[in-house]
Amino acid sequence: MSEEIKKHRPPPDPNSAKYKLGQIAAKAYSDAQAAKDRGEPVGWCASNFPVEIPETLGLAVVYPENQAAGIAARGGGARLCEISEADGYSNDICAYARISLAYAKIKDAPEQNVPMPDFVLCCNNICNCMIKWYENLSRELNIPLIMIDIPFNPDYEVSDGELAYVKAQFWDAIHQLEALTGKKWSDERYREVMEYSGRTSRAWLAATACARYEPSPFNGFDLLNHMAVMVTARGKKEAAEAMETLLKEYEDNHEKGVSTFRAEEKYRIMFEGIACWPWLRVTSTGLKSRGINMVTTIYADAFGFIYKDFDDMCRAYCRVPNAINLELSRDKRIKLCRDNHVEGLLVHTNRSCKLWSGFMAEMSRQIGQACDIPVVSFDGDQADPRNFSEAQYDTRVQGLMEIMEARKEAM
């Protein structure tokens, strides 16, 4: 979270969405610690592992990716990365993984502590790097690894074969967890979780769609913070309520003509990629100071997990970003750009993420062409502060702004 933004704002209203969402994210950690203290098994869980499974089983889990982002945002990224590097991990490896593997070793980081796990839950629909990271966690900590493989889908639609394979693994994972923890799956509880997940997702989609208003009633950087709840807690009642509050606030903002973007909105862009957590203030200020509002990101679409039954849920997990081909990835983004009147695309070429950045050049060319908008990229990293240049970022954003400005003048 940006210190600058904090400094200039009053303490959040406890009835506000921001406060509620922050509480949910913080409570996930404290609940897991409380479960650990009670002697219950606690898991470390990949961000796109089906959260419905631990939620229905009543298992406490924490998310190493969120933890790594938190550590990086609070300035601990380089310190932990260097610990892993000293153990022989290449600095080319994902910085979240390096931070997490370092934490597994030292078991303490004041920026964001988590209880140590009794099992790990992995899902590779975000990347195969996740498999290697969790294999190593499992081996180093000598704890069971439960893995759901959701293959990268080269096709536009999810095939019956993929669905059957993924569904069988969901049940396999459930049965393994039942055996491991003694908890029991309940269809009734699952229906409840599914209901909350649907409510949360519908509110999220509607809230993020408020970016269609000009000016947008929110600063897109808000989404980077709120998405943590969408990833980890969308099956909870409190998450549904908080997201509905967020939607109401955004609609109210629009009615009142105000926004959480605290500047005049001169330009509207889509931001592509994971946030540069160690440089959040710099990346945010670089935009805001020029009147550029990042009105949308793929996260707006990605976490709309609306499904009608178990099969449909499996299919939804096969369609998350990074598990889908270039054409579907592109079309989702084109829709976001068009729906939200985007005037430029700013791409974070994220050193930590080979999959996300790997076909971004071609995809962003196609998006730029289809939407007739300029595309500019910058080099950065989601958690290793050493892989970002403030000067390069500034120059690139300035360039993007100048193109958008020239286009406005020519209209």
Added chain:
Amino acid sequence: MTVQEHLSRFEAVAKDPAGQLKGHLAQGRKVVLTAPVYTPEEIIYAMGLVPMGAWGGDMELRRSKEYFPAFLCSIVQSIVELGMAGAYEGASAIVIPSLCDSLKVLGQNWKYAVPSIPFIPMTWPQNRTPDYARDFILAGYERLIRDLEAATGAVFEEERLEEAIRVYNDHDRAMRELAKVLAAHPEVSAAQRSAVFKSAWFMDKAEHTAWVTELLAALREAVVGPKKLPVVTTGVLADAPGITALLDEYGFTVAADDVAAESRQYRTDTPEGGAPLERLARKFQAMDCCSVLYDPQKRQVEHIVRLAKDSGAKAVVMLLTKFCDPEEFDAPLIKKACDAAGLPMVQIEVDRQMVNYGQARTMLETLRDTLTA
């Protein structure tokens, strides 16, 4: 033919994949490229097509940068570079599996970078041992066959797969035997050994088996050369001339390898029993000990230590492909296991754009000095 004459034949093929491609096409055969790390070549072969490995080349990257950021491995980048330069023209399709993130990306970029050669995906399951994984593999094969038929006009008949499996199992056995025999022949250089393995990617497997069988016969008659320092090589590739030259210069011999482009290909035969496609699916299910295959027990780590011990190697030379996530995650664990087993290990970062081998030289020189002290 002498052993050296046999080896020269392999070297000529290994150095000239373009010539091989031309040769296959001139014979009226259609060629299908196969990208790393595992593709079901048997299916391609059974359709009367020639599978040819496409693992990139040692070269400067230029146009591939239009598609890839700098931090993707030079294997996938050089495959696209070669494709864009027209090196694969004449091939009917390329099969790219999605066993690592960079390979997933390769497939997506290929469609736009090299539109003249159709991309055919091969999606393997990572949770590969349960029965339901076999169904998924079979669905992947069906899709592969459909795409191959569309791209080449060839027709798949399952009965012919039986014969292709036999050809590939024979080749696997020949290559395993070769690796074992070469360990006892230090006069065969690391560069020559590499050429035998590399040539397999460019030849009809039945023909390659015949050549290897002849080489084995010649080796049985040959005088064994003076002893060298036996090592195990591990990594994705070990074919960089700069590296094999250094292994030879410092007196190493490859006692066994755990290289993805070499022996990892030949460890697992297609089992007997059942319909051919199902047998082939069971082959993939039985594969193990490779950085791109899900390995919750990290058996790959113990495999390398065991391989070194069983082959009498004195050290492990890890040729770590720069930006290869799967290998980079395994490297610290392998190092730790080698240390625990009292086995010296050097980790040399390699790259298909490598021009300066100074660091590799220093490391191998130091290893030689350590082992001979």
